[in-house]
Amino acid sequence: MVLATAKEPLGEELVPLSAGFGRTLTRDVLARRTQPPFDVSAMDGFAVRAADTTDPGAQLALIGQSAAGARFSGDLKSGQAVRIFTGAPVPAGADAILIQENARFDAASVTVLEPTIAGRHVRRAGLDFAEGEVGLTAGTRLNPTELALAAAMNHPELPVARKPIVAILATGDELVAPGRDPGPDQIVASNSFAVAALVKAAGGTPLDLGIVADDLGLLVAAIQSARAAGADVLVTLGGASVGDHDLVQKALVTAGLQLAFWKIAMRPGKPMMHGMLGDMRVLGLPGNPVSSIVGGILFLRPLVRALCGDPHPDFDPTEPAELADDLSANDAREDYLRGTLRFPADGGLPLATANRAQDSSMLRVLAGAGCLIVRRPLAAAAKAGDLCRIVRLDRFPF
Numbered sequence: 001m002v003l004a005t006a007k008e009p010l011g012e013e014l015v016p017l018s019a020g021f022g023r024t025l026t027r028d029v030l031a032r033r034t035q036p037p038f039d040v041s042a043m044d045g046f047a048v049r050a051a052d053t054t055d056p057g058a059q060l061a062l063i064g065q066s067a068a069g070a071r072f073s074g075d076l077k078s079g080q081a082v083r084i085f086t087g088a089p090v091p092a093g094a095d096a097i098l099i100q101e102n103a104r105f106d107a108a109s110v111t112v113l114e115p116t117i118a119g120r121h122v123r124r125a126g127l128d129f130a131e132g133e134v135g136l137t138a139g140t141r142l143n144p145t146e147l148a149l150a151a152a153m154n155h156p157e158l159p160v161a162r163k164p165i166v167a168i169l170a171t172g173d174e175l176v177a178p179g180r181d182p183g184p185d186q187i188v189a190s191n192s193f194a195v196a197a198l199v200k201a202a203g204g205t206p207l208d209l210g211i212v213a214d215d216l217g218l219l220v221a222a223i224q225s226a227r228a229a230g231a232d233v234l235v236t237l238g239g240a241s242v243g244d245h246d247l248v249q250k251a252l253v254t255a256g257l258q259l260a261f262w263k264i265a266m267r268p269g270k271p272m273m274h275g276m277l278g279d280m281r282v283l284g285l286p287g288n289p290v291s292s293i294v295g296g297i298l299f300l301r302p303l304v305r306a307l308c309g310d311p312h313p314d315f316d317p318t319e320p321a322e323l324a325d326d327l328s329a330n331d332a333r334e335d336y337l338r339g340t341l342r343f344p345a346d347g348g349l350p351l352a353t354a355n356r357a358q359d360s361s362m363l364r365v366l367a368g369a370g371c372l373i374v375r376r377p378l379a380a381a382a383k384a385g386d387l388c389r390i391v392r393l394d395r396f397p398f
């Protein structure tokens with residue numbers, strides 16, 4: 001349902017290559033030229049006709065030089081050689097390179113020490129790609145190698161999806177920003193920093209709306225400020241449950257939210273909500289730090305990827321592992337247990353151990369976790385050695 005709100009990328013912009021890393025292409029990118037554009041030497045040595053080198057000791061007349069960026073413009077004939085360097089155009093009439101280690105030479109002549117064969121050390125024109133070929137496809141999230149390829153294809157800038165703006169609103173009378181002096185009943189707000197980093201990692205632009213107290217009027221004003229700022233997505237943190245001070249849903253509805261769902265069969269993250277407020281997507285994450293971060297990984301990241309035009313935003317973030325310990329049967333909520341990983345020396349599947357403490361307030365446990373162990377709703381008890389699925393936290397993607 002969340003991804004259904006992001007069927008199309010948000011729009012296109014051209015960015016210079018230097019700003020392309022991590023951006024998602026909106027179109028196929030075709031080669032604007034052929035690479036290499038001409039036959040090129042792959043080695044330092046001599047351009048020759050291979051047939052002239054079959055007899056060790058054969059002597060060839062040295063008639064000129066071809067360097068990278070400055071070709072030899074004449075024709076090479078039988079019995080002749082041209083001094084050549086890596087990256088230089090192979091002269092017309094030559095069909096092979098004799099590397100200099102296999103020759104003796106002076107200013108006028110070359111003596112063959114080892115024969116070469118036709119085509120040896122010659123990179124043919126178009127070896128890498130030809131003009132008009134598709135080098136990169138729409139939906140690609142640009143990595144370093146792809147940026148280099150785009151440059152080689154002679155593109156100074158690339159068409160990419162506009163970055164989604166994700167407004168992040170922390171709620172709660174008890175919250176103060178890090179580094180302040182919390183009052184006697186207050187705690188330090190932490191969730192926004194994780195959610196903002198997840199947004200960035202997924203390719204969006206986080207917009208921190210700060211902390212708003214549990215006050216209907218203030219909440220409605222903050223929600224409206226997200227719309228005014230042009231947010232594509234609003235993430236609220238906290239106030240999602242059923243308590244008297246959980247006003248976020250009421251404020252969202254007052255501001256015009258069309259609620260799509262509230263509460264899911266998941267632990268952590270049960271009181272999650274989602275809907276549309278005009279054309280702004282809203283994800284209401286629970287306030288417990290672990291709940292908001294796990295919800296961010298499983299729901300917000302795919303949404304941001306979809307808005308960037310990723311053709312597979314719903315890819316499965318889980319991978320196989322082996323349970324290191326027994327696990328008891330699960331209840332009706334899909335569970336994401338914080339766990340540690342060990343990697344067997346034989347290169348087999350990682351071994352996952354569920355942490356004893358699983359309270360959704362415990363950030364130190366989450367930060368020390370290598371994975372989330374996924375337990376399906378109503379999963380039967382499991383034994384050490386059983387296969388399981390994990391979401392790795394020690395590396396992307398998440």
Ligand SMILES: Nc1nc2c(c(=O)[nH]1)N[C@H]1C(S)=C(S)[C@@H](COP(=O)(O)OP(=O)(O)OC[C@H]3O[C@@H](n4cnc5c(N)ncnc54)[C@H](O)[C@@H]3O)O[C@H]1N2
Nearest residue numbers: 170189190191237238239240241246270286287288289291
């Ligand atoms: N009677 C019921 N009570 C609760 C239920 C329920 O089903 N029935 N669900 C529980 C579950 S599960 C969760 S999760 C929490 C989530 O509730 P809220 O989204 O309303 O979250 P808050 O009450 O605002 O906060 C929960 C907890 O997290 C702290 N918090 C909030 N925001 C932040 C932040 N930005 N940074 C750090 N910590 C934050 C807050 O102080 C609370 O301790 O509801 C259960 N209750």
Ligand code: MOO
Nearest residue numbers: 268269270291360
């Ligand atoms: O399901 Mo709530 O998110 O754990 O504590």
